[in-house]
Amino acid sequence: MIYTCFDMIRDCRADRAEGWSYFVTNYVPAARALLEHYGGAALLDRVLVALRRPESSLFASLDPAPERSFLAELRQHVMAELDTPPPAIPLDLETVAAAYEPLTVTEKQAAWLETMRYSPADSAAMLRMAPETVGKIRERAAELLRSKVDAWNRNLLAANGLALGRAAAAAAGKDCLPARGFLDVLDGRATWRDREAMERHVNRCWHCIDHFCRVAEVNELRRRSQPLADAEAEPFRKLLGVPEAKRSAWKRWMG
Numbered sequence: 482m483i484y485t486c487f488d489m490i491r492d493c494r495a496d497r498a499e500g501w502s503y504f505v506t507n508y509v510p511a512a513r514a515l516l517e518h519y520g521g522a523a524l525l526d527r528v529l530v531a532l533r534r535p536e537s538s539l540f541a542s543l544d545p546a547p548e549r550s551f552l553a554e555l556r557q558h559v560m561a562e563l564d565t566p567p568p569a570i571p572l573d574l575e576t577v578a579a580a581y582e583p584l585t586v587t588e589k590q591a592a593w594l595e596t597m598r599y600s601p602a603d604s605a606a607m608l609r610m611a612p613e614t615v616g617k618i619r620e621r622a623a624e625l626l627r628s629k630v631d632a633w634n635r636n637l638l639a640a641n642g643l644a645l646g647r648a649a650a651a652a653a654g655k656d657c658l659p660a661r662g663f664l665d666v667l668d669g670r671a672t673w674r675d676r677e678a679m680e681r682h683v684n685r686c687w688h689c690i691d692h693f694c695r696v697a698e699v700n701e702l703r704r705r706s707q708p709l710a711d712a713e714a715e716p717f718r719k720l721l722g723v724p725e726a727k728r729s730a731w732k733r734w735m736g
Contacts, residue, residue, distance in 0.1 A: 649691035
């Protein structure tokens with residue numbers, strides 16, 4: 482029988498060793514990669530301990546097909562543990578929204594991924610476009626933003642990325658789309674009518690711009706991540722106090 486992310490969520494909610502062992506093996510690599518990307522590699526143990534606490538809401542969902550939705554939620558829990566020094570030049574979401582108003586939805590996504598510290602090449606892979614196109618979009622976006630601020634430098638978006646991402650995540654409205662809608666677009670399942678309706682909303686909603694970019698990020702992360710070998714996973718299981726899962730009789734017989 483195949484053990485799924487759905488099974489893991491159920492078992493972690495019930496505090497079963499099977500669920501936590503599966504989480505360590507298959508999702509610690511994603512948490513670690515995110516922390517390394519955002520400059521918080523030293524926080525991995527603290528993040529995992531926080532996720533293990535009973536009050537953690539990470540395992541609240543029982544969506545029947547949750548893997549990438551779960552990864553997107555894991556991403557937000559990881560980011561909540563990060564902290565960065567105040568940027569030399571603060572930038573708020575309202576200023577970014579006003580500056581980028583002339584851009585299309587796709588252009589806003591390409592520009593927003595800069596707040597998430599992704600290069601044009603990495604952003605292009607997530608958005609499925611040429612790196613040169615992303616570079617040109619960012620040049621235009623930089624000029625638009627420079628016209629709206631009193632002080633500017635080329636690192637302005639990345640330096641303010643954590644605060645901007647949290648502001649966008651907190652700006653959800655009743656019409657905002659679920660992760661599944663963005664996954665349908667990334668996977669090519671959305672109809673033209675659905676895509677047009679989505680773009681009309683997303684074009685004026687920075688929560689959804691950010692949400693789409695987060696989903697694109699974890700989509701790429703899932704593609705690149707490899708499960709931990711048993712020896713790599715064991716220290717994390719010990720950290721979380723996860724007992725070794727009992728093997729079934731046939732597994733014991735097979736050795």
